[in-house]
Amino acid sequence: MAYIPQFTITSPLLSLVETIAALREKIQSAAVEVSWIPALQKDTRTRNVHASTAIEGNPLTLEQVRALEEGREIAASDLRSRREVLNYFAGLRYVEKHAKKKRICHEDLFNLHLILAGEVMDQGTAGSYRTIAVRVGNHFPPAAVDVSGLMFELLEWWNHESAKLSPVLSSAILHYRFEDIHPFADGNGRTGRALALWELYRRGFDSHHIFSVDEYYWEDRPGYYAALDAVRKSGEDLTGWLEYCAEGIRQTLENAWLRVQALEVKSPGKLVLRPKQERLLQLLRDHGSMAPAEIWAAMEISRQGAMDLLRPLLDAGVVEKVGGKKTGHYTLRQR
Numbered sequence: 001m002a003y004i005p006q007f008t009i010t011s012p013l014l015s016l017v018e019t020i021a022a023l024r025e026k027i028q029s030a031a032v033e034v035s036w037i038p039a040l041q042k043d044t045r046t047r048n049v050h051a052s053t054a055i056e057g058n059p060l061t062l063e064q065v066r067a068l069e070e071g072r073e074i075a076a077s078d079l080r081s082r083r084e085v086l087n088y089f090a091g092l093r094y095v096e097k098h099a100k101k102k103r104i105c106h107e108d109l110f111n112l113h114l115i116l117a118g119e120v121m122d123q124g125t126a127g128s129y130r131t132i133a134v135r136v137g138n139h140f141p142p143a144a145v146d147v148s149g150l151m152f153e154l155l156e157w158w159n160h161e162s163a164k165l166s167p168v169l170s171s172a173i174l175h176y177r178f179e180d181i182h183p184f185a186d187g188n189g190r191t192g193r194a195l196a197l198w199e200l201y202r203r204g205f206d207s208h209h210i211f212s213v214d215e216y217y218w219e220d221r222p223g224y225y226a227a228l229d230a231v232r233k234s235g236e237d238l239t240g241w242l243e244y245c246a247e248g249i250r251q252t253l254e255n256a257w258l259r260v261q262a263l264e265v266k267s268p269g270k271l272v273l274r275p276k277q278e279r280l281l282q283l284l285r286d287h288g289s290m291a292p293a294e295i296w297a298a299m300e301i302s303r304q305g306a307m308d309l310l311r312p313l314l315d316a317g318v319v320e321k322v323g324g325k326k327t328g329h330y331t332l333r334q335r
Contacts, residue, residue, distance in 0.1 A: 124185020
């Protein structure tokens, strides 16, 4: 039996898809310095890792996740929390490496799950479909004996029928159906969100890999779970879920556009960022604005060292100072 998702293209959903297409086109055609793209990709990957693991209860902050990615030591963190984060970084790299893969099979899912859930499983075996019954809140996923067949149907839909839809819709459908089947004993949330991202990459929607969609789910965690549950309560009608996910992508692209604007340097000379300046900009993105003392404390550098980093950014118009001499804060300049 083939998997046939049930949904209606409502006026709000159509409007969201059109808005998303316009935003994406604006971002894709923006005059972003090629030298900035790796920094944007790194920042986006970190944000996706933090958000997706935090949804599942990982206590590490965005700054701690960033530190782990950079190989820096972090205090007061348990081994499992660190392993979950490092696994997700590895999982995203696996997805990025196979972004152009035309046909996804069971083995690809096993490989991805093994990377994401290795050494952090509470039950079951990483890299293979579950053989036990599971419960997710009030939801009882299909029996273990049915999992392989249902996943075969989903993969057939993904490899063939999904291309007929906007990737905004196909990624959301894939995300929901995977979570509904819950094919693994543990780690399904992280895997499902990684698959949704994989679909966006495969379809060329996020060709630069600079959209951090999982942040939307993390910041609206109760709404995220409620939207998933609402599909089941509506008899598997995906319309509301598609609208929810489309709004998430719209907000994600709005944030990405602001970041791109902040990184567009309109100065006579070319600004070559040092690693510490990249980290400073990441801090300002995360905090909105920071006082001088907050900057040098967070960066663990002297006042003079902070000013040496800030001065080129101020001259280039990437950062601006707001407020008076004693109350001034530094922030990314909005364009």
